[in-house]
Amino acid sequence: MNDVILSLRNVKTRFGSRVIHDDVNLDVYKGEIIGVIGGSGSGKTVLLRTILGLNTHAGGKIEIFGKQYHKLNTKEKHKIEQRWGVLFQDGALYSSLNVMENVDVALKEYTKLSSATRNEIAMLKIFLAGLPAESAELMPSELSGGMRKRASLARALAMDPEILFLDEPTAGLDPITANAFDELLKTLQHALGFTVFLVTHDLDTLYTICDRVAVLAEKRIYAVGKLDEVVKNPYPWIQEYFNGPRGRSAKPVPCGEK
Numbered sequence: 001m002n003d004v005i006l007s008l009r010n011v012k013t014r015f016g017s018r019v020i021h022d023d024v025n026l027d028v029y030k031g032e033i034i035g036v037i038g039g040s041g042s043g044k045t046v047l048l049r050t051i052l053g054l055n056t057h058a059g060g061k062i063e064i065f066g067k068q069y070h071k072l073n074t075k076e077k078h079k080i081e082q083r084w085g086v087l088f089q090d091g092a093l094y095s096s097l098n099v100m101e102n103v104d105v106a107l108k109e110y111t112k113l114s115s116a117t118r119n120e121i122a123m124l125k126i127f128l129a130g131l132p133a134e135s136a137e138l139m140p141s142e143l144s145g146g147m148r149k150r151a152s153l154a155r156a157l158a159m160d161p162e163i164l165f166l167d168e169p170t171a172g173l174d175p176i177t178a179n180a181f182d183e184l185l186k187t188l189q190h191a192l193g194f195t196v197f198l199v200t201h202d203l204d205t206l207y208t209i210c211d212r213v214a215v216l217a218e219k220r221i222y223a224v225g226k227l228d229e230v231v232k233n234p235y236p237w238i239q240e241y242f243n244g245p246r247g248r249s250a251k252p253v254p255c256g257e258k
């Protein structure tokens, strides 16, 4: 799994004179699930939005699929957009479209498929996301929080993405629903082989599904690696995060200690 699908080099972002990222370096490998963590306001969402070209970066280089997205023309950008799927924190579903229509948006925009074929594909994604058939007709306002996340996941999967960007997918879900979402994501990732770039605060998600974790602190990626390596990093925020009361309770219990 050594193909780099996303590479960040010396990335800088700022809003006016306020620097959010000073020197971000990170490689994301094909087929991995990488969890990006960091304190509130450390710039996780800004980083994700910058990768997606929704914020401009003030310096450095971001390459996705070997290309610098922001330098491409509109047609080339559309090609890249078809290769990624995004699940924003609030789901960002179109409130005036039902679930099926939400999933269909990208299919309609990027393909020349007939509406019958698009509907079949949308239905398949709705099932893949673990929603029942009848949810296809529901409006976003009629969905529970967990269903909304699943509908957003169905929409993110519409174009069979090679990389999925998720911003706090389990935020606001009860622990059981959050766990079910993690399991679904892991199962789909194993079955479909996509890469996942996941911004999260959820320690259970990190322990359950992430292959590697990257810690955003001091305006850069302060530590990156497998979870068992990163937890040993002496940086105070990392120690507090993993070994504070919440961190300890999320830690999986080793066999024989139950």
Ligand SMILES: Nc1ncnc2c1ncn2[C@@H]1O[C@H](COP(=O)(O)OP(=O)(O)OP(=O)(O)O)[C@@H](O)[C@H]1O
Residues within 6 Å of the ligand: 015, 020, 038, 039, 040, 041, 042, 043, 044, 045, 046, 047
């Ligand atoms: N459009 C914007 N204009 C100005 N400042 C912004 C803008 N968007 C984000 N920021 C600032 O950038 C900083 C990083 O925000 P960001 O949302 O990336 O944090 P985060 O790490 O995702 O936080 P949280 O974990 O609380 O969601 C914050 O201080 C925020 O106020």
